[in-house]
Amino acid sequence: MKFTIQRDKLITSVQDVMKAISSRTAIPILTGMKIEAKANGITLTGSDSDISIQSFIPAEEDGIVHVEDIEVGNIVLQARYFPDIVRKLPEKTVEITTDENLKITIRSGKAEFNLNGQDAEEYPQLPMLQTDESFEIPTDLLKSLIKQTVFAVSTMETRPILTGVKLNFSNERLSFTATDSHRLASREIPVQQSQFDFPSVVVPGKSLNELNKILSDTEDPVEISVTNNQVLFRTKHVYFISRLLDGNYPETSRLIPEESKTVIHAKTKDLLNTIDRASLLAKEDRNNVVRLETKGSDLIEITSNSPEVGRVVEEMTIQSIEGEDLKISFSSKYMLDALKAIENEEVKIEFTGAMRPFIIRPENNDPILQLILPVRTY
Numbered sequence: 001m002k003f004t005i006q007r008d009k010l011i012t013s014v015q016d017v018m019k020a021i022s023s024r025t026a027i028p029i030l031t032g033m034k035i036e037a038k039a040n041g042i043t044l045t046g047s048d049s050d051i052s053i054q055s056f057i058p059a060e061e062d063g064i065v066h067v068e069d070i071e072v073g074n075i076v077l078q079a080r081y082f083p084d085i086v087r088k089l090p091e092k093t094v095e096i097t098t099d100e101n102l103k104i105t106i107r108s109g110k111a112e113f114n115l116n117g118q119d120a121e122e123y124p125q126l127p128m129l130q131t132d133e134s135f136e137i138p139t140d141l142l143k144s145l146i147k148q149t150v151f152a153v154s155t156m157e158t159r160p161i162l163t164g165v166k167l168n169f170s171n172e173r174l175s176f177t178a179t180d181s182h183r184l185a186s187r188e189i190p191v192q193q194s195q196f197d198f199p200s201v202v203v204p205g206k207s208l209n210e211l212n213k214i215l216s217d218t219e220d221p222v223e224i225s226v227t228n229n230q231v232l233f234r235t236k237h238v239y240f241i242s243r244l245l246d247g248n249y250p251e252t253s254r255l256i257p258e259e260s261k262t263v264i265h266a267k268t269k270d271l272l273n274t275i276d277r278a279s280l281l282a283k284e285d286r287n288n289v290v291r292l293e294t295k296g297s298d299l300i301e302i303t304s305n306s307p308e309v310g311r312v313v314e315e316m317t318i319q320s321i322e323g324e325d326l327k328i329s330f331s332s333k334y335m336l337d338a339l340k341a342i343e344n345e346e347v348k349i350e351f352t353g354a355m356r357p358f359i360i361r362p363e364n365n366d367p368i369l370q371l372i373l374p375v376r377t378y
Helices: 007-018 082-088 139-147 205-214 268-279 332-341
Strands: 002-006 032-038 041-047 051-058 067-071 073-078 093-098 103-108 111-118 134-138 164-170 173-179 183-190 198-204 221-226 230-234 238-243 262-267 289-295 299-306 310-317 320-323 327-331 346-351 358-362 368-372
Touching (some): 007 041, 139 173, 268 299, 268 310, 332 358, 332 368
Antiparallel strands (some): 103 111, 164 198, 262 346
């Protein structure tokens, strides 16, 4: 195998693929990265038991040559050293060659590295997901769906199913839902082109976080395909496969209150900053609890009290308050996460009492929903 490649293209692909490579794996060869050279370009592959990532660098694209002098072949090299080597090479092009003894030579300018490789035939075959049931959405939209929900997954392994995000596709609508049983984040979008419904699947939150780092902010489509135990996200040059979580995801729709007794309309950023300031003294407390109290028709008071540290009080003028007076306590962390996820200048918060879950939505009625359980304070 032999090829000469643009170093910046190689760095980007290596960084993407490294997200799937773990030093802690039961299969030793998976600590390596597979490199495959074909006439049309170079494919890099990394995998652990949960996710697999393939990145393709075309030999030529839009009239620009990325890879040349290709001699077909493949090898697995030690992933631990390769990214640092590539990053620190002196020139803009890199020549990689292998010999029949599985030795790899990496040259750039006057620098030369020799690494021991492994036989690519021993590398496990990635599952090729063949399914007719797939649909496409723009990449930037998928990124915002992930960003607006994945933070609410559980970090506790006691209920593994809650460490994932539930994807549901039916009636030409795709929804993402995440909950750790103290809060819930969900968003749905219309998807036009599909004639099928696939059953709900639960994708590990960790997988979606890694996918989000790899995807670029473009309107190019991502194709999403599901089989019984895996999901594939495919863009022009990247294959991202993740296992799915087994188990029944809890029915979250019944958590959402039907009616509200108090509704607050506020500027998202102002409310976020006020709660952020109040949380500065709440850090000692495990739940970072802050308290909200309504005062009249357009004023709320945000307070936090930590006996060892001190107290903070801030009044904030908001757009309007409808309904009953309210005093409620909640986790400032959950509230800040929820407000950051709402990409709208104004929010409405619907309360049904001091001990009932409350809902945060954008004023523009975009189908994003954040639900938080209050904290009991005596």
